[in-house]
Structure formats: C-alpha cells, structure tokens
Amino acid sequence: xxxxxxxxxxxxxxxxxxxxxxxxxxxxxxxxxxxxxxxxxxxxxxxxxxxxxxxxxxxxxxxxxxxxxxxxxxxxxxxxxxxxxxxxxxxxxxxxxxxxxxxxxxxxxxxxxx
Numbered sequence: 001x002x003x004x005x006x007x008x009x010x011x012x013x014x015x016x017x018x019x020x021x022x023x024x025x026x027x028x029x030x031x032x033x034x035x036x037x038x039x040x041x042x043x044x045x046x047x048x049x050x051x052x053x054x055x056x057x058x059x060x061x062x063x064x065x066x067x068x069x070x071x072x073x074x075x076x077x078x079x080x081x082x083x084x085x086x087x088x089x090x091x092x093x094x095x096x097x098x099x100x101x102x103x104x105x106x107x108x109x110x111x112x113x114x
Contacts, residue, residue: 038072040097041065042079047090072097076107083111 042064044051053064060079068075072095079093092110099105 036071036099037101038068038075038097038099039066039101040068040072040075040095043094043096045090045092045094068097072099072107076109079109083109 042056042060042062044056044059044064046055051059056062056064060082062075062078075095075097079095083091083093090110090112092112093108095107097105097107
C-alpha cells in the first residue's frame with residue numbers, strides 16, 4: 001500500500017511539473033515539450049571592442065551562431081547569469097534571434113551605464 005502511494009505521488013508531481021512548465025518561459029529539468037526553434041547570433045563587446053566568434057564560444061560555452069531548440073530565454077538567462085557573476089570589464093552582449101524563422105528580434109545585456 002505504501003509503495004503504491006509513493007508511486008502515485010511521484011508521477012503526480014511529474015505531471016504537475018509538466019503542466020506548470022507549459023506556461024513558463026524557462027524549461028529547465030522538465031519533460032514538457034517546447035515547440036519553438038530559434039536561430040541566433042551573439043555579438044560580444046568587451047570594453048567597446050567587438051569580439052570574435054571564438055571568444056564568444058569560450059566565454060559562454062555556446063556557439064556564436066547557432067540554433068536553440070528550447071526557449072531562447074534559456075540563452076538570455078545564461079548570458080545574464082554569467083556576466084552578473086564574473087564580469088569585471090565593461091560588457092555588452094547583443095543576441096539577434098528569430099523564432100521559428102519568422103519573427104526577428106534582438107536582446108541586449110550590458111553591465112554599465114552609458
């Protein structure tokens with residue numbers, strides 16, 4: 001009886017997590033499907049100098065140009081988190097992205113005021 005109860009609770013929590021994550025931007029550790037594919041290009045400026053694609057890859061551990069199969073917000077969160085934790089120089093990051101190849105937009109982060 002206890003074993004059955006534990007199994008029911010386990011799968012109930014999984015189902016609640018899936019349902020909850022259908023309605024949020026970040027899909028971290030979830031089985032909920034995400035049906036958007038985003039292409040992106042990252043521009044990184046350190047102290048006003050445009051950095052190479054290799055510098056972007058080393059800094060963020062993702063390609064400077066690529067495809068995000070999850071929410072593009074995951075990439076925004078990655079950049080913002082890394083820069084908030086370790087950046088000592090003036091950093092400006094611009095991510096140009098397209099959701100499902102249709103809507104083109106850009107997102108920017110900078111850790112200084114102009």
